[in-house]
Structures are given as structure tokens and as C-alpha cells.
Amino acid sequence: MFDLDKWQEILSTIKKNKMRTFLTGFSVAWGIFMLMILLGSGNGLSNGVAANFMNDAVNAMWIWTGETTIAHQGLKPGRPIQFRNDDYDLIEKLPGVESASGRYFMGNTRYSYENESGEYTTVTCHPELNDVEKMELIEGRFINEVDILQDRKVVVIGKDIHTALFKEKPALGEYVRINNVPFKVVGVCIEPGSTRNRNAYMPVSTAQKVFNGSNRLHNFALTIDGKTLQESQEIEERIRNTFARKHRFDVTDESALGMYNKLENYIQTMRIFQAIKIFIWIIGIGTLIAGIVGVSNIMLIVVKERTKEIGIRKAIGASPASVVGLILLESILITTVAGYIGLVLGTGLMELINYSMVQSAGDAAQQGETVFLNPTVDFGVAVAATLLLVVAGTLAGYIPAKRAASIKPIVALRDE
Template sequence: MRLDLDTYKEILDTITRNKSRSLLTGFGVFWGVFMLIALSGGGQGLREMLQNNFAGFATNASVIWAQPTTKAYRGFNKGREWSMDTKDIVRLRHQVPELDVISPMIFGGRRTTTRGTHTFSASTIGVTPDYARVAAPTLYYGRYINDIDMKQERKVCVIGKQIYKNLFPEGGDPCGKTIRVDSTYYRVVGVNYSSGHAVNFGGSAEETITMPESVLRKVYNRGTAVDLMAVTGKKGVVMSTIADRMRTTLARAHSISPEDTEGVTVFNTEIMYAMLEGLFQGVNFLIWLVGIGTLISGAIGVSNIMMVTVKERTGEIGIRRAIGATPKMILSQIIAESIVLTAVAGMSGILFGVGILQLVEMACTTDGMVMAHFQIDFWTAILSTMVVCALGALAGLAPAWRAMSIKPVDAMREN
């Protein structure tokens, strides 16, 4: 069958002969493709939103903190309160050489922050510059805490997004300006736009003031205490393989049972990332299962309608056969009609799905920044188109085979 202009006109005439039936038949395919695109793009956006909660946090990291003991050990009853100190940094460095970054953190609690007439209650934390290698900040303005800030105990700070919006409602770069935390003044050196809703220490990152650990330690008289230890492994090190050694190192130094997994809590982020990855593998499988299932049901509808169409055109097909049309020509004609119907409906579904996803993406824009991209990639669209065309060809096989089996004499008699 030659695909020329006359052929396309004939296919279009056949499809539009019964507009309502063709429209309802194509809607099944349209809806199936739309569901596949919408679910795929929505799943991608949801995945990105969840990943943003962990954005910047190292995948090979562990977080260690102290809790009341749950086991009696060396004459101490369970339930004993204890805390880490700066000597634990040296212990971990010497006894667990697989560690790369060891960053202590201390919390200053919720503090009243003031600039002029503007006031905000913010969390305060003290960190070392290495903490940026554990949880990379998203700096909208300025810089992060550096080594000179630590050594010279500079009263500088990096503020979160909500603090910036409340204390600097006029906008602009706040770096170099001062804010007051309780009775102490600090110079702003950076604005951190990280959200990190799933990984927060001491409070939401958007409402946190980060300052040099050495400064917070002195201002709030924290001595040598360490509230939390964030560590990362060297390249190729699996954190779960050294978690017990880290726990044992700290437990022995503080007379805690090495088997007390709650007293010395070691949380590996690789577990969290593995769970997230497993979750989205299941979601992606479900999306394609639902989408392909809907497409197949639409294709079955196309096949049934084409079967009805072939039966209605029995006389026409008989005349074609009588004047020399070969079975191959009849087969090509029916399959082409099926492919065109499904392709047009499928492409409409893709365009409509992409349009809806674009509107959802626009709704997820904050401060001019897209929080998640609810879109499908180019190859997903190509694959969807190929699947639609393939289903269109399959849907036309049974009707085309029936049309081929029609004998000219029987068709003329029926006509």
C-alpha cells in the first residue's frame, strides 16, 4: 500500500465517517497515554521533592549522638545520662582511620533574633567549616563559615531563608550587616536557602543561624561538650561496615556497653537513601503497570471498533477485492487506519499530559526557583509514542485478518 495523499485522505474519510464512535474510541487511548505521562511526570516531580529534602547531605555519612543508656555496664545503672566531648573527635580519628570528615556540632537552642524593629525566633547551631562537606549549603548570598572564622572566633553567622525574609524584608544582599542574637551582635556572611526538611539538626534549616562552633561554645559556655557528630567515610568505604567500631570507640571511652545501640546512636544515611531508592523503584513499576494497562484496554477498544467497522464495510472490501485489491493491500489499509487513530489520540494525550505537568511545575515555584520538575524526559515521550503506534498496529491485526478472509463473492452477495 502506497502512503500518498490520496491514501491519507481515504484513511481520514473512513475515521471521520462516524465521528462520535471514533472520538469515543480514541478517548480510551488518549486517557491511557495521558495517565502514563501524568503519572510518570508526577512520580519524577515527587521523587525530586523528596530528594530535595536530603539535598546536599552526603550519601556516605553517619550521624552520632548520645542518649540515655539502656544497659547496665561496669557498675553503672541503665538510664544514665552522658554526653560526647571534643576528645571523642581525636578518638574517632585515631581508631577509625576509614573516616574522612569528623564534624562536631553544638546547639544553642531557640534564641530571639533582632534587627531594628524586626524580630524572629531562630535556632542556633555551632559547626566547623568541614560540616559543609557533610551537608552542603545552598548559598543564595555570601559564603559559609571558614577556618579563619574558627581560629579568630569571629562573631559571624550564616542565616536561613526564613530569617532572611523576616529580618531583611527589603531584600538585597545582607552580607556585612549585623543582627542581634539575644544580647550578642553577629555579622551576616551568608544566606543559606537549603530546606532539608528530612535532615534537620537543632531545627529547620530555614530557621537556623549557623555560627562558628568556637564562638557558640564560648558565648553559651558549652565547655568541651559535643551534641552531635557528623562523619563521612573515605571513598569506597561503606559506613555500615564501620558503624560498630565507631560505637565501640565512644562507648568504651564513656563506660557504656558496646552493645548499647541506643545509648550511642549511629545513624547511617546510606540506609535512608537505599530505602528512598527502593520506594521509587516500586513507584515507577506501579506507574508503568497502570499506564500500560490503561493503554492496552484502550487498544482493545480500538480493535473492537475496527472489527465493527470492517463488518460494516464488507461490501466495500468485496468490491475492492473484485477489482484487483490484494489481501496485503486490504491488510495495510485496516492497520494504517488503526495506527492513525491511536497515534492521533496518543499524541493528544502526550500534549495534554505535558501541559498539565507544566502547570503543576509552575505551582511549585518559590522565590523564582523551581522546587521540583514535573516533566517527562525526551526519551520517555519517544517511548510512549512508539508504544502507542505498536499498540495501534496490534489493535488492527484482528480486524485486518478478518477483512482479508472476506471472499469477493460472499461480500458482493452480502452487499
């Protein structure tokens, strides 16, 4: 293996056949380069979609009401379904529901502070909404249970509202007027996955009393205790059956009660990307095989060209193992060097693309507002692919090497 004369002979052979060596190495390097590009692109798509899902809890569920379209228990279709506070008390106690927040919809409301004012969206909620939507607090705190119980006039404002109303001033402890009603600012937050932070959050109980909401609720945001698709669907069915009995509508009437199960959507989407990854691996391995076949063909040509030389070697006492080793070392050298070049170029290009995307996207990429994120290949996978290529190149060179070792000296010396 470490015979200097043997390595000098291999290098001399490569120098004499530069074009042949280049074409052989190019087929190998191209194969692993394309494998790295394909794997990196597949990871980039998968990471981007997964990051978008992570803006909210993966096990989140949203429920809203509509109108019935099916007659049920003597009641005509077209009947509006309305949630109330007792529905919130009911849903948070259902098996499989981890946390729940109700919302009374206020729409766009007028915010003012000193000489500044503007219209923004007010989200009325319970403290558990932060379990679902995962707001990032810059200052202060989020709505808590005491705010709900005491109907406190407090509000958590988005970063854009803070910038528009307060400019560079601190907002915590200050009072903003919401539809001319003073509310104390207790927090400033950033919404996940959004570059427009124009929402404000206030206790739902306060909104119902101050803005004539009675005990009405418009929708629920939940997190559920479901790890698999089947478990999440069972919880969804349990919730639908519960509300169908309470509000007397047909359980199959989807217009009466709308539901979005994020876990179900997440699992199905990730299955699609798993299938895409498998497809990418198939294409990449096919490209590698094409390179390996190229190496094998070139080595066959090498044996053919060096038939007389091999005959002379055997005639003066060279063993079959030395002949096999000489040809195998040449195959391993070309495969290893070319494979490493393809690996470096492929991973380097993916890292460059990733760096460029992070620099150009800025905050949007960090917050998950992209479908292509971190298109890099795991180092272990890259090394394993290169080692696989070297082993396969060795096997590809073994067949012609074995054939060369079996040639009789007298036959080799007669070869034209």
C-alpha cells in the same frame, strides 16, 4: 502508502462513521493521557522527596549522646554519656568518615546590635559542618580552620538575623553582641530547605571557652564514604563499636548513643519510589492495552461492515496486500492522531501544574520544601510511549485486516 485515492477513501470512511471513530480515538487518547498523568505524578513525588534529601549531604550522619539503659562492665544503667574534644579527634580519623563537625549546644542566645536585639539559635561548629548542611552564603565566608585554632570571636549569621538587626545596612565587619560578648560578623547565609533563617554559626572552640563549655561536645555531624546501604551500615557499626569501647557501654544500647544515617534513609525511600514507578507503569500500560483492544474491536466491526465492499474489490482484482494495507492505514491513522492528542494534553497538563506550583510556591519550591516537584515526563519517554501505541495499534488492526484479506469474493458477496 502514499496513494492519494487510498487516503481519500480512508478519510471518507472516517467522516461517514464519526461516532465510531471518535470512540475509538478517545479510548486511545485517554490511555496515553492517563499514562502521562501517572508518570508525571510519580516523577513529581520522587523529585520532591529527592529535593528534600538534597538540602543536606545525602551521605550525612548525625550522632548524639543519651543515657545508658543496660548494665555493662559493672556499671549501672542510667549513666549519662558525654562527648568531649578528644572524641572529635577520634571520629574524624575513623575509616569511612569523610568530614566531621562537633557541636557544643548553647540554645537560644541574645543577639544585639545598636538599638536592635532578639533571641536566636547559635550553632557552634567546625568548618566541616558546611560539607554536611550545605549553607548558601549570601555574603562573606563560613567558619574556617584558623577561627578554630585561634578561638576567634567571629560569627556567621542567618539572613533573618541580618534583616532584624541590621535592616538595610551591610553586616560584614560589624560587631554584634552575643550574650553581651562582641563577635565580628564574617558571613551571612541561607539555610537549605528552610524559610526561617534564624541560626548563627560560630567556632566551637570559641564557644567552649567564652561560654564556659570546657571541652564538652553534644553531638557530631558527619559525611561518610559509603555508596551503598551495606557500606553505610558498616561505617555506622564501626562508629558505634568505637564509642562503646571508649565510653564503656553496651554496643546494643541505642539509648546511650543515637545515630541517624541519612544515606540509609535515602536509599530505602528511593527504593519505595522505584516500586511506585513500576506500579504506575503497570497501570499505565494496562490503560494503553485497553485502548488498543478497543481499536482492535472497532476494526473487527469495520471489516464486518465492509465485507461486501472487500468482496467486490477482490473480484475486480484487488490483491490481499492492498486490502490489508487499506485497513491497517485506517488503524494507524486513528491511533497516531488520537495518541498524539493524548500526549499533548497529558504533557501539557503536567507542564501547567508544574508552572502553577512554581509560581505559587516561590522560594519554598526552589529550596526543596515540597513533596511534589517538577511533575513532568521526560520527552523521550513520551515519544516512546506514543510510538509504542502506534505499533500496538498497527498490530491490533492487522488481525482483522488479515481476516479480511482471506475472505473469498463469492463468500463476501453473499454476506448479509
